[in-house]
Structure formats: C-alpha cells, structure tokens
Ligand SMILES: NC(=O)C1=CN([C@@H]2O[C@H](COP(=O)(O)OP(=O)(O)OC[C@H]3O[C@@H](n4cnc5c(N)ncnc54)[C@H](OP(=O)(O)O)[C@@H]3O)[C@@H](O)[C@H]2O)C=CC1
C-alpha cells in the first residue's frame with residue numbers, strides 16, 4: 001500500500017511526484033494520457049518508490065487508508081470530473097487534495113458538496129513552477145484543520161525551507177488556500193508588468209542592449225529589489241537564441257497570455273469592495289498586449305511627436321529601481337488588504353504575516369522586501385491595510401519622486417507605464433484628505449436623488465437642484 005496518490009503528470013504533477021518520492025513517501029501515480037505516465041516512469045523516475053496506475057479503481061485500491069489523493073490537473077471542469085470519477089471508490093475519511101490553481105469559490109463549493117459523502121477535501125495553493133515543485137514549493141493549504149493535519153508531515157517535508165522553517169502553513173478554512181494562491185498570482189502579474197515596463201524604458205529611452213539591461217537587473221537583484229522574478233529576468237536578458245546567438249527575448253512575440261488567476265483577483269477585489277487598481281492594471285496590461293494587430297495599425301495612425309529626451313542614464317536607472325520598489329510595495333499592500341478583508345468576510349481566519357512568511361521561499365513572488373512587510377504588519381495586527389502605517393508612507397514617499405520621473409519619461413517616450421501610473425494614483429488617492437468625491441455625490445443626487453452627507457452637519461440630505 002502506498003502513502004499517497006497523485007493524478008495529473010503535467011509540468012507540476014511530475015515534479016511534485018518526484019519531490020514526494022525523494023522525501024521517502026511511497027506514491028501511486030495516474031494520468032489521463034497513458035503514454036505520459038509511461039514516459040514519466042521510464043525517463044524521470046529513478047530510485048523513488050513510485051508506482052504507475054492506468055485505471056482509477058486499482059489506483060485508489062493501492063493507497064493506505066485514509067486515502068490521500070493529490071489532483072494536479074487543469075483547474076475547472078477536469079477537477080469536478082475527477083472528483084466524480086473517484087467518489088465511487090472512496091470511503092469515509094478519505095481525502096482529496098486539489099493542488100491546482102482552482103478558483104477559491106469552486107473549492108468552497110467542493111468542500112461543501114463532499115460533506116455528503118464524508119470525503120475530506122483540501123484546497124492546496126502551490127507556487128514555485130516546475131523547479132519549486134521538484135525542489136521545494138511554497139504551499140498554501142486551506143480547508144478543515146483536521147483535514148490538513150492528515151497530510152501535514154508530507155507537506156512540511158516537501159515544502160521549501162527558509163531559516164529552517166517550511167514555507168507551508170495552514171492558511172485557513174474552506175477555500176482560504178486557493179484564495180491566497182489567487183492573490184499571490186495577482187501580485188505576480190503586477191511585479192512582472194513592473195519589471196517589463198522598466199525593461200521597455202531602458203531599451204527605448206536609454207537605448208540599452210539586452211546584455212546591459214541584464215546587468216542592471218542583476219545589480220538590482222543583489223540589492224533591495226532582490227526577488228525570484230528579478231533573478232529570472234536578468235537570466236532571460238542574457239539568454240541567446242541558439243539559432244542566431246542574439247537575445248532570445250527579442251524574438252518572442254509581445255502578446256502576454258493568462259490562465260485566469262489575475263482576472264479572478266480583480267473580480268474578487270471588486271466584489272469585496274476593496275481597491276486594488278494595480279492588480280487590475282496588471283491584467284489590463286496583458287489584455288492590451290494581446291491586441292497586437294490593432295496596436296500595429298494604431299501605431300501608424302497617431303503621430304508620436306518626438307521629444308528631445310536627453311536622459312541621464314545613471315539617474316534614470318536609479319529612479320527605475322526606486323519606482324519598482326514603490327510598485328512592489330503597493331502590489332503587496334493591495335494583495336494583503338484583500339486577504340485580510342476576505343478573511344473577515346468569508347471567515348477564513350487568515351494570518352497575513354504568516355502568509356508572507358511562507359512566500360519568502362519556494363514561490364514565484366519571493367522577494368527580499370517581504371521581511372520589511374512582516375515587520376510593518378506585526379506593528380499593528382488589527383490594521384487590515386498595512387499601507388496605513390508611518391513606515392509604509394515614509395517608504396513610499398521616499399520613492400515617489402523617482403516614480404513620478406519614470407512615469408513622465410514613459411509619456412515622453414509614448415510608451416505605457418500602467419503599473420507605475422496606477423500605483424502612484426492609488427497612493428495619491430489614499431493620502432488625499434479632501435477628495436473630489438463631493439462633486440460625484442452632488443451629481444448622483446442631482447440626477448437620481450441618491451442623497452448625500454454633509455461635512456458640517458449630521459444626517460442624510462437631498463437637494464432640488466433645478
Ligand atoms: N505550471 C505552473 O507553473 C503552475 C501550475 N499550477 C497549476 O497546477 C495545475 C497543473 O498545471 P501544469 O502541471 O502546469 O499543467 P500541464 O498543462 O502541464 O498538465 C495538465 C495536467 O492536467 C491533466 N488534465 C487536463 N485536463 C484533464 C481532464 N479533463 N481530465 C484529467 N486530466 C486532465 C493533463 O493530463 P493529460 O496529460 O492527459 O493531458 C495533465 O496531466 C493547474 O491547475 C495549474 O494552474 C500551479 C502552480 C504553478
């Protein structure tokens with residue numbers, strides 16, 4: 001009998017299976033396409049105690065009770081179909097763990113639906129890509145605490161370690177794990193767009209080569225901006241196309257794809273009524289990039305009046321670094337605010353400092369800045385928006401002029417800086433004592449008798465404006 005089963009031998013599944021095997025657990029594996037299972041066994045499995053199966057019944061029967069089955073398949077319908085296929089063979093107390101990027105509301109629903117069959121369910125957010133899955137990912141499990149306890153030792157063993165602590169923690173009830181993974185991906189989209197905007201300014205404004213941009217990214221990665229995404233960005237800049245020995249990045253079509261987690265983050269922010277414009281801008285940035293044909297047409301229609309830009313290279317690079325720190329800070333603050341709000345609204349009981357701790361290693365958004373963020377959160381555990389803190393405001397103000405400079409350069413170059421501009425406006429919005437929303441309230445009252453409040457007396461008012 002094997003300790004655990006895993007279904008779905010794609011990029012993540014096969015690496016996670018090897019990781020589990022290398023941690024001395026015995027494992028049964030199954031994949032829809034049989035050929036893939038055979039190739040995995042022949043080409044990847046060495047000394048690990050991994051057994052292949054080709055039908056659900058014998059796969060389930062090979063597992064120690066209570067059975068623990070990890071699904072590592074495409075999110076959405078495939079997960080529901082697999083649960084449906086597994087159910088006839090499962091017994092009271094068996095456990096399904098969904099390790100894919102499932103929508104947290106689907107996880108809430110599945111946990112509820114499976115109660116009728118006494119089958120347990122854990123929504124497990126996993127981050128780290130294929131390297132992380134193999135060598136130690138960041139793990140975000142959510143569901144009943146008792147359910148988590150059944151697999152805690154396996155998860156702690158396979159997770160990445162930072163300061164000898166596993167990057168895995170019980171996140172909270174129901175779909176809390178998948179909620180947190182969704183927010184992780186929203187932040188991921190934002191950091192990626194920010195770095196891409198810096199790249200654009202360096203190549204189009206400073207006329208730097210990919211190698212020079214790589215050198216700059218590498219330098220930043222050694223400093224305050226150190227992060228996994230910065231690290232892979234400099235490595236990408238150095239990577240040459242084997243066909244022509246030129247930077248491969250120059251030959252990659254500029255249309256960004258997405259699988260949906262960033263979009264869900266924005267939708268959720270709107271549903272919760274929490275502002276997260278930078279996270280949404282990151283999705284919009286990808287969407288705009290997708291309209292390549294329109295962009296080509298429009299780029300010839302509008303005259304881009306040349307501004308004589310004589311950029312100070314050193315100063316611009318300095319400002320770019322500061323502006324990326326500004327953006328990254330804002331992105332994390334919007335994500336954590338959403339996590340804190342969801343924790344209250346959905347009763348997930350999430351500890352956001354602990355979430356940040358498990359994002360310190362293994363995951364795609366690991367960044368040096370996270371230690372500082374944890375420090376700020378720990379100053380006031382009741383504060384759901386950590387931007388509302390003197391250290392945060394001081395940090396952002398210290399980078400504001402640099403961000404403004406970068407935003408202006410982008411406009412002079414006629415190139416977008418969506419994340420830079422949005423993050424700056426978000427910050428300006430939050431530090432503005434008297435906003436212009438008084439006019440909007442008056443407009444609403446004018447056309448729809450929606451009423452308004454006054455600054456000089458209590459109560460609800462309406463005016464006959466005509
Ligand atoms: N790639 C990444 O960096 C990360 C991915 N994830 C998430 O992990 C999950 C797996 O991703 P990844 O390994 O990259 O995906 P892949 O595309 O590499 O593999 C997809 C897997 O899902 C299986 N599958 C797809 N549709 C069905 C179906 N209808 N029934 C049964 N099996 C099906 C495939 O089987 P078959 O071989 O038969 O096609 C394959 O095993 C996804 O939810 C993804 O979002 C999470 C973190 C990081």
Ligand SMILES: O=C(CO)[C@H](O)[C@H](O)COP(=O)(O)O
Nearest residue numbers: 101127128258259260261364
């Ligand atoms: O979860 C991930 C990383 O954390 C996956 O790589 C995911 O596919 C990334 O999202 P997208 O495909 O939308 O860029």
